[in-house]
Amino acid sequence: MTKFVDNIPEGPLADKWTKYKADAKLVNPANRRNIDVIVIGTGLAGGAAAASLGEMGFNVKSFCFQDSPRRAHSIAAQGGINAAKNYQNDGDSTYRLFYDTVKGGDYRSREANVYRLAEVSANIIDQCVAQGVPFAREYGGLLDNRSFGGVQVQRTFYAKGQTGQQLLIGAYQALSRQISKGTVTMYNRHEMMEIVKIDGKARGIIARNLITGEVERHSAHAVVVASGGYSNVFFLSTNAMGSNCTAAWKSYKNGAHFANSCYVQIHPTCIPVTGDHQSKLTLMSESLRNDGRIWVPKKKEDSQAIAKGEKTALDIAEDDRDYYLERRYPAFGNLVPRDVASRAAKERCDAGFGVNKTGQAVFLDFSDAINRLGKDAVEARYGNLFQMYEKITAENPYEMPMKIYPAIHYTMGGVWVDYNLQTSVPGLFAAGEANFSDHGANRLGASALMQGLADGYFVLPYTISNYLADDIRTGAISTEHAEFEKAEKAVKDRLDFFMDNKGSKSVDYFHKKLGKVMWEKCGMARNKKGLEEAIEEIKAIREEFWKEVKVPGVQNSFNQELEKAGRVADFIELGDLMCRDALSREESCGGHFREEHQTTEGEALRNDEDYTYVAAWEYKGDNETPELHKEDLKFENIELKQRSYK
Amino acid sequence: MSNSAGLFSSSLGRKYLMAITGLFLCSFLLIHLIGNVSLFTDPVQFNEYTRFMSSNPLIRIMEIVLVVGFLAHIIDAIMLTKANKAAQPVKYAMDKKKSTWYSRNMGLTGTIILAFLILHLQSFWYGYKFGDVAMTLDSSGAAIKDMYTMVLAAFSQSWYSAIYVVAMVLLGTHLNHGFQSAFQSMGLRHKKYTPAIKKVGTAFAVIMTLGFISFPIYFYITQL
């Protein structure tokens, strides 16, 4: 078994990052312009990293598949960004943010990484304000905060319901500035297809120009994968349609370990699926649970009547309603954490109490709040969300309870990285949602934006410099190297295969099929039998995919089906790994719920004795079983406790 | 590009020029209308006003300024229109605009107004200066060109009066958009004042239109 080198600096927790920065090797400004860095993805992590590395003077090549770096999916984050500023004087501190994040992650994250995240969180807010990010302010002109996701302090900075958009635009503007200065070369509508390794180090990528279809070689001294999460393995998720795992997956297949892939976050308040045509799920902010009450009918016949359209929620008498969260969790009620609320909804719907025609929806009812606070007060708090809901569903939530259902939202797992955010391949770094490092088994609300920007603005610039300091004599990496040739050929062969395959089924057919298996057997609740079945079913999907996939059009042109084919091929393989990871983790923690491991009351049951580790999987070959490596998690500052919301 | 020298070659510079010349031309319209009111009051007074306008040295200088204003407004409009056409070379098969017809057709209404202006100048300005104008007497008994009779004669023709009415209605739409648009172009926009500017613009457009069409209509009807 590989010995893990996590490269965490020695010394007390609070001094580690300071010490690291003091000891880190630097690259002389004159040498930086001779060193190339490739950054894949232009979301908060990738955009911020490319901009910062460009400012330092490295020669950066930034890639995104979208038509502009401004469209990366970070833009869709709504709620806010956490930072330990303690502007509200409610006892917040770096340590408290660190503690909340580790606890929220169900004690499955690395202390040193999380502490660093909490430490730089305050810098992020300073940086963003300096960039002109228009955060919400109070009348005195100072920044406003809101509370979020069950923590006991107000530390969330926000810009209405569009915090992700504003932060991403900030990073995009910083990136644009570097593009105009010539330190960053932007490659939009380019898909990363393969990692190129020379002498064991990441030295470039093969990319496809999505407009011309041309396959290109790009070399660099280091490669950063900041390509986001893999929620779209479920087909239906709140992720953007183009969000994909390809860059992360190619990293894995080139020797980077893939960690904790079974940890996925399910958001309890999304708009339910209406039919088979559905392409995407829409999130409704978590804040709705502050005033909305969640219920289903007590009688199955009422649920069925509602599903058939014979009755509406208003026909169900108060006594016939089951406010199941309030019933099960009297202390937290409707405000239990995301995973708990999601599983409870699934439990009721599986038992036959769902309230729409698919049977997969519960009510989120504001009538009490409207009676108590008045319609105007509710409108002031949630007006824009209610409006969005009405646009999508054509139902007025002031009069009729909303229907909601959980949906896949975020993936905590990802490419394994050390303290430097470097993967197991030297020179290959992973940042943001693409890595596994900070959120453990469950991410707290408003922490995704924080991690993306922390990695991009404040961590990678130091750790990459430290790595590149040894590369100042390397000189330009030639794209004529045999490894480039080999990687390019593999990419072209795969493209040729797709174009030549005389299949009968579209890419989406396979994606939907995979998504269904993943959702049913590796979704909100998993069990051994289901996961074993899923592995077999995915194997069958994979075989069928390579036999029957049909890609129309031509290769050397704009071809969106061809793009999707490559992405889905990778998702199918990732789905298999996720099931293996979920199968091997015989406990329930955070976003991973194994039905075999629950308390008598149906709550998640962790097994700290045997599973306080990061499961990092190593690729062993296409038809080989991947190898599991365990990085033991040492908790020196925090005592492990069972979460309870009763 | 040198910014100050290039000010009027930039898209925004051209907008300022459009706005400034447009408002200047509005002031001319106002003066023109006020002067013409004497058509209704006293033929002698009108003829004397005409003589004053064509002989006073200050007015002559202003005439040149006016010509320059017109030319700038027209040339600027041609350049803008050309650039705008080039910016959208392919049109939609189906296009629904929510803006007003006249706001989108300032070029068209402007061109028609220009054509009218040529006709108008030919009839009255050229006719007065170089044509064969009958003579009459002013208030002191001296000889004076009888512009009043010339106007009456012109408006006795139905087609001629009709052209005036149509052109002035189009001028009204041109002003209705142009007046408030000039303020927007120069960046003079305010939550409180802009609605008022729009109302003033509409009122100005209506007054100009009604004022100017009152002459052909009145003289046409009274000469039936």
Next chain:
Amino acid sequence: MAGMNLTLKVWRQNGAEDKGRIVEYKMSDISPDMSFLEMIDVLNEELIQKGDDPIAFDHDCREGICGSCSMYINGEPHGPEDLITTCQLHMRSFKDGDTIYIEPWRAAAFPVIKDLVVDRTAFDAIIQVGGYVSVNTSGNTQDANALPIPKADADAAFDAATCIGCGACVATCKNSSAMLFTSAKISHLALLPQGKVEAQERALNMVEKMDELGFGNCTNTGDCEVQCPKGISLDNIALMNREFLGASLKSEK
């Protein structure tokens, strides 16, 4: 519930060199609960099954924030409803038997790549010449609360900053003018003290770039404001006009 029958008239253009044409498709049994893009997904699935090339269109987040989707639907950018993007448009906005025209954004500065996909990198180019605050990343920029900003200014800056860069303003403008887009950025940054320092230089450079890229002029018809999915106001264009005038007069270049 019986679905709707529709006739689609879709712009098909196989690459930048192709002349392009409207092609008619008949759709049957379309659920009113579908989003507009899901309806296109259904059509594409049918086309793939028939061995035809599916319709290329930009789309990503499908929740109205990324700004990718860009269809001119029945004569309006993002379709008939106000304040939404194409991906938020649902089929219940149409009636059984409707004919729907679907065209790409039309502007010289947004050349068609394929079918309904256009190249909007001109927007990036405008931002690149000044749509930012010149501040480097560092761990020690001044404390975020060191500089209070009046709430009204912060809110106005936010409203301008909500632009998603979709290009609907350019698409609907009879002059394909990018003034609303450009002014939204100029305004967002000029309203904040952090951005004020470079405000005039920014206005000059961004306007110059906008002109150079072949966008048309503003004739104040107001179509952009009406069609903007985020309701970006013409106030921003007025502010840009002021900034640019001041900057041009002061500039020593």
